[in-house]
Amino acid sequence: MQVLTDWLITIPGAGGMSEQALHIAGSSIMAVLMFTVMALCAIVFTWMERKVAGFLQSRYGPMYTGRWHGWAQAVADMLKILGKEDIIPAEADKGAFIFAPILVLLGSLLAWAAIPWAPGFVAADFDLGLFYIFAVSSLVIIGILMAGWGSNNKWALYGAARGAAQMVSYEIPLALATIPVIMYTGSLNTQDIVIAQQGGFWNWYIVRDPFLFVAFFLYFIASIAETNRGPFDMPETESELVAGYHTEYTGMRFAFFFLAEYANLFLVSMIAVLVFLGGWWSPIPGLDFLPAALTFIFKGVLIVFLNMWVRWTLPRVRVDQLMHLCWKVMIPMALICVIGSGIWMMVSGQAG
Numbered sequence: 001m002q003v004l005t006d007w008l009i010t011i012p013g014a015g016g017m018s019e020q021a022l023h024i025a026g027s028s029i030m031a032v033l034m035f036t037v038m039a040l041c042a043i044v045f046t047w048m049e050r051k052v053a054g055f056l057q058s059r060y061g062p063m064y065t066g067r068w069h070g071w072a073q074a075v076a077d078m079l080k081i082l083g084k085e086d087i088i089p090a091e092a093d094k095g096a097f098i099f100a101p102i103l104v105l106l107g108s109l110l111a112w113a114a115i116p117w118a119p120g121f122v123a124a125d126f127d128l129g130l131f132y133i134f135a136v137s138s139l140v141i142i143g144i145l146m147a148g149w150g151s152n153n154k155w156a157l158y159g160a161a162r163g164a165a166q167m168v169s170y171e172i173p174l175a176l177a178t179i180p181v182i183m184y185t186g187s188l189n190t191q192d193i194v195i196a197q198q199g200g201f202w203n204w205y206i207v208r209d210p211f212l213f214v215a216f217f218l219y220f221i222a223s224i225a226e227t228n229r230g231p232f233d234m235p236e237t238e239s240e241l242v243a244g245y246h247t248e249y250t251g252m253r254f255a256f257f258f259l260a261e262y263a264n265l266f267l268v269s270m271i272a273v274l275v276f277l278g279g280w281w282s283p284i285p286g287l288d289f290l291p292a293a294l295t296f297i298f299k300g301v302l303i304v305f306l307n308m309w310v311r312w313t314l315p316r317v318r319v320d321q322l323m324h325l326c327w328k329v330m331i332p333m334a335l336i337c338v339i340g341s342g343i344w345m346m347v348s349g350q351a352g
Contacts, residue, residue: 037112081251104139111267127187176331
């Protein structure tokens with residue numbers, strides 16, 4: 001945010017603005033910028049996922065729209081969605097039905113605010129940054145429940161109940177997997193976590209000790225379930241629930257859910273990068289001339305690709321298998337990683 005504020009001061013005529021006005025202007029620009037990036041993520045990742053799925057299934061995917069590998073197919077789909085009729089079911093709870101997609105998107109947008117794209121380039125530099133991200137991203141759960149209940153549709157309600165149970169459950173191993181990193185850093189500030197990993201990939205937390213290596217994979221698996229993506233896409237099982245909690249949504253309201261899905265996908269990928277993979281730091285110190293934000297985004301896109309690879313490779317699990325994996329496997333393993341990292345820190349003399 002300070003970077004934007006300093007830039008605004010250099011604009012002719014802006015030097016006389018009060019500090020409060022500069023802060024409001026900087027916040028507004030950052031919000032618009034983040035929303036624009038979220039929209040671009042949805043477009044790019046939609047095309048990327050179709051191409052990845054096609055490659056893994058020995059087909060081409062989109063090839064015609066836009067000529068080169070069908071790059072404009074996602075843009076065409078977006079324009080088509082915007083032209084769809086906005087329908088609200090007659091028996092729906094109109095307030096909950098209308099506000100639900102906004103709340104889902106808002107939860108993602110607020111969480112993005114604490115992501116440090118580069119040194120000093122973060123919208124909200126909180127001391128409790130990582131805690132804040134996990135807290136506000138929980139708004140998505142409330143939005144999903146509102147969508148299911150407000151639709152007055154049994155399939156939507158079943159999907160919302162599944163989604164809430166799944167996301168509440170997998171938030172636990174997701175957060176537990178990051179605790180060893182917080183123990184090493186001694187801070188919840190996202191910039192502090194990244195700064196502590198400078199100096200090459202051997203200083204990244206994923207290789208700092210064996211328990212952190214395991215914690216990264218626990219986080220990665222939990223993040224797939226947290227974003228309701230295959231093989232954990234139980235809230236939207238088309239063979240059982242039509243389309244889950246957004247069955248009754250059309251047009252722009254459906255687009256909000258679609259946008260939030262890819263925004264959350266990139267969000268959990270960026271958290272993995274800043275917590276375990278060195279954030280904006282290059283793997284080799286000699287490559288630090290590369291733009292920090294570009295390095296950060298490249299790592300995030302790589303995690304997104306791995307997520308897509310898993311989705312289009314593994315079959316969907318059953319609900320009981322999903323919950324068994326969370327409560328009886330991942331949570332105990334995450335707790336072992338927390339305890340093991342604490343012991344490793346004391347034995348290696350890294351405990352403060």
